[in-house]
Every structure is written in structure tokens, then in C-alpha cells.
Amino acid sequence: MKRIANPAVRRDRCRTRARGRWSTVALGAGLLAGCAAGPPYEVPSAPTPAKFKEAPVAGDTWLPAAPADALDRGDWWTLFGDPDLDRLAAQVRVSNQNVAAAVAAYAQAQALVREQRAAFFPTLGLDASARRLGGRGNTTTGNAYQMSLAAAWEPDLWGRLRSSVEAANAGAAASQADLASARLSAQGELAIDYFSLREADAEIGLLRATVEGYERSLQITQNRYAAGVIAKTDVLQAQTQLANTRADLAALQGQRARLEHAIAVLIGKAPGDFALAPAPWAEAVPSIPLIMPSLLLQRRPDIAAAERDVAAANAQIGIQRSAYFPSLSLSGALGAAGASVTELFSASGALWSLGVSAGQVLFDAGAISARVSGAEAARDAAVARYRQTVLTAFQAVEDQLATIRVLVEQDALRREASSAADATEAQIMNRYRAGQLSYTEVVTAQVSALNARRALLQLALARQSSAVSLIQALGGGWQAPISSDPSSSIETP
Numbered sequence: 052m053k054r055i056a057n058p059a060v061r062r063d064r065c066r067t068r069a070r071g072r073w074s075t076v077a078l079g080a081g082l083l084a085g086c087a088a089g090p091p092y093e094v095p096s097a098p099t100p101a102k103f104k105e106a107p108v109a110g111d112t113w114l115p116a117a118p119a120d121a122l123d124r125g126d127w128w129t130l131f132g133d134p135d136l137d138r139l140a141a142q143v144r145v146s147n148q149n150v151a152a153a154v155a156a157y158a159q160a161q162a163l164v165r166e167q168r169a170a171f172f173p174t175l176g177l178d179a180s181a182r183r184l185g186g187r188g189n190t191t192t193g194n195a196y197q198m199s200l201a202a203a204w205e206p207d208l209w210g211r212l213r214s215s216v217e218a219a220n221a222g223a224a225a226s227q228a229d230l231a232s233a234r235l236s237a238q239g240e241l242a243i244d245y246f247s248l249r250e251a252d253a254e255i256g257l258l259r260a261t262v263e264g265y266e267r268s269l270q271i272t273q274n275r276y277a278a279g280v281i282a283k284t285d286v287l288q289a290q291t292q293l294a295n296t297r298a299d300l301a302a303l304q305g306q307r308a309r310l311e312h313a314i315a316v317l318i319g320k321a322p323g324d325f326a327l328a329p330a331p332w333a334e335a336v337p338s339i340p341l342i343m344p345s346l347l348l349q350r351r352p353d354i355a356a357a358e359r360d361v362a363a364a365n366a367q368i369g370i371q372r373s374a375y376f377p378s379l380s381l382s383g384a385l386g387a388a389g390a391s392v393t394e395l396f397s398a399s400g401a402l403w404s405l406g407v408s409a410g411q412v413l414f415d416a417g418a419i420s421a422r423v424s425g426a427e428a429a430r431d432a433a434v435a436r437y438r439q440t441v442l443t444a445f446q447a448v449e450d451q452l453a454t455i456r457v458l459v460e461q462d463a464l465r466r467e468a469s470s471a472a473d474a475t476e477a478q479i480m481n482r483y484r485a486g487q488l489s490y491t492e493v494v495t496a497q498v499s500a501l502n503a504r505r506a507l508l509q510l511a512l513a514r515q516s517s518a519v520s521l522i523q524a525l526g527g528g529w530q531a532p533i534s535s536d537p538s539s540s541i542e543t544p
Contacts (some may be wrong), residue, residue, distance in 0.1 A: 089369015105452035130337035146319025199386030214369035228356035285490035350526030
């Protein structure tokens, strides 16, 4: 065997061999990195009906159909044609604190994804030290300097790192869906509170007009009592009716104040710094295109979040299963030591090392198996929650469809009842003035007429609230024409 006399040549030959061994180890680790211990993920099945049970049958025109691509999660509240609502809903996106918290949670989930992805790459660290050496009885002292550059890498042999990234990605997607849910919930709550406030404005206006009418009725009874035409009980009944109506008016004003406070919080303002002036109420109800039940699984953000939770739980199984297999890590270091700073950069003081370490659990009394079983059980629980979320979503749509259908049927009946009650009140009042009836019958007729008018306003609010709830149940808004006549049913455009 021929010896190499030159030490520099021998050192270069050793470095070449070391690089070759390092390349062989890295290549082998790269080939094994494609292996995965986790189960492949499949979207879990869920009970999906062919159609909604409460959907309109053929021939009904109050709920139009529309192709799925017409649906959009845009500014759905603009369908109600109320500029004040448009202005308030736009503030929810940027000022609502629940939405802000969801935005921060999504940013945190994205940061976790970046953190997990960083594990695919080697880590590199630099270490430097300087010491002054000496001792008792030793007349000489000296300096010692040391600097090293170390690298380490753990190849993803069994897919543990990849499963971690998959879990983080699924968590980020679930957080994004939670953000969409928070926005949709806050916007829907704002719309319902706003319509409730406008309905309260309308009822307050109705009760104020009614109070004025009852004051005139009280004045009539007092004049008739002073003339000796009627008994004092008529005056007392008129006073009772007026006082009760004033009390109802005060209660409505308190209700309006609470709704105004709720709206202020939804748009991120202190209630003391927010006021919403009374304004006419636009009772328009938008036409609502119905989607196929299967599309609901794609549109509802809560369903999307539940499905991503299943994916994250499935990735956890792979993370736990990877513990069955040996772990491998590669390390390398390049350093230098010397008595002066200049010696750190000389070839004679250079040191280097390459290392491979492997580990395998031989006995753990079933701990790994237990963790895998726990991860599988967590995945099964996530699947069950996903299916329950789907069922609840279908229920919400069916409930709102049934509610809307009933409210449409009630609308014509309530208007007919209100018209009849108004006519009855006018006739009873005329007969009372003619001395043909007692005031008790007047009070009964007036109460019936007022209740019928208030029921009409409350029905209009229920129709708008149900439209908002159906939009939420379907996962977002869309573009559709508005029925400008509040007395009409929801019609086909």
C-alpha cells in the first residue's frame, strides 16, 4: 500500500472521504424520508339528503331557485336596502372584538404552520468563548479562545414532521373557517338587532299616536261625565287604558336603548359614545335562492372547521405512530481553538466532526400503543362532531325554511285581521258616541286594534330576522332582487 508522505494531501484525502460518507448518509436519509407512518386522510362521510324537506314544492314561487355559482359571501346585508345597516355592517369587519380575536387566532395558527415547516431544514448555530487561564503558584497565565459552527438535521424518515405540518395546516384552515363563522355571526347578530331597533322605532311611533288618540278619548269621556251623560267608570276605564299604553311606550323605549347598546358593542364602540337616531323602517325582505343540500357542506364555515379538525386529528395518528420506528439525526461541527484570536482562523487550529445518532424504544410497557389508540379515538370523536355539525346545519336550514313559509302565510291573515279590527274600532266608537254602547266595548275594540297593528310590525320583523337566519344557515349571502312591497310574499324575480 502506497503511503502518502505529504500531510496536507493526507488531510485532503480524509476530508474527501468524510464528505463521501456524509453524502451517502444524507442520500439514504432522503430516500427514507418519503415513508409515512400515518393513515391517508379521507373526508368523512355525512348524512346528506337529496333535497330539503321544507323546500317549496314545484309551482310555488315564493322561494326562487338559483344556480350555485350565483351564491356569494359578499355584502349580503345590502340586499335589505338600508344605508344605515350597510354602514354599520361594514364596521363589524374591522371593529368587532370577537372578529378581532378570531383574526389573531388565525394569525397564530399560520405562525404555527411556519414553525412546523421549519423542522424540515437543518439548524445552524454559532458558539464562541474567551477565557483567561491561570492558577495559584503558577507564574504563567494565558488566554484561550474557542469558536465553533454546529449543524444538525433530523430527516423525516417516518413522516412525523410531515404529519405535524399537515396537522398545523389543518388547524390553520379550521381557524380561518372560525374567522368566517365569527364574521358571519357578528354580521347576522347586528342585522337582527338593527331590524329589532327599527321595529321598536315603528312601534314607538304607533304607541305615541295611540296615546294621543287615548288622550282624546279620555277628554271625551270626561266631558260626557261632566255633562251627566255617562258614569264615572267610563272615565276610570279611559284613564286605565291610557296609563297602560304609556307604560308600554316606556318599556319599548327601554328596549330600544338596550338594542342601541348592543349594536354599539358589535361595532366595537362604547355604548356611551354611540347613538342611532330614529329613522323610517325599510320592511323589504330579499328573495332567497335555495342551494342543493350537498353544497351546504362547502359553504358553511362551521362545517369546514369541523372537517379540518378531523384532518388535524388524523395527522396526529401519524405523529404518534412514528414513535414505533427508530429516530435518526445527523450532526456536524466545524470549530477552532487557540491562545489568540488570530489562531482561530489558522488551519492548524481547525477542528471538525461529523456524527450520526439513532435511537429506538425497545420497551415502554405499551405507552406508544396507548398514545396511538388515543389519537385514533380523538380522530373518531372529531368525525362524530363533524357529522353532528352537518346534521345541525341541515336542521337550521329546514327550521328557517319552515318559519319563512309560515310567516308568509301569516302575513295576509294578519293584515286582514288588522283591517277588520280598525273597522270594528271605528264603528264601536261611533256607536258609543251615539250612546248605544258602554265604554267597556270601546276599550275592548281599541285594544284589539292596537294589538293587531303591533302584531303586523312584529311579523315584519320576524320575516326579516328569518331571512337573516336563513342566510346564516346557508353559509353566507348572495345577490338577489328585493321585494319592495312589504305586504307581498317573497317572489320569483
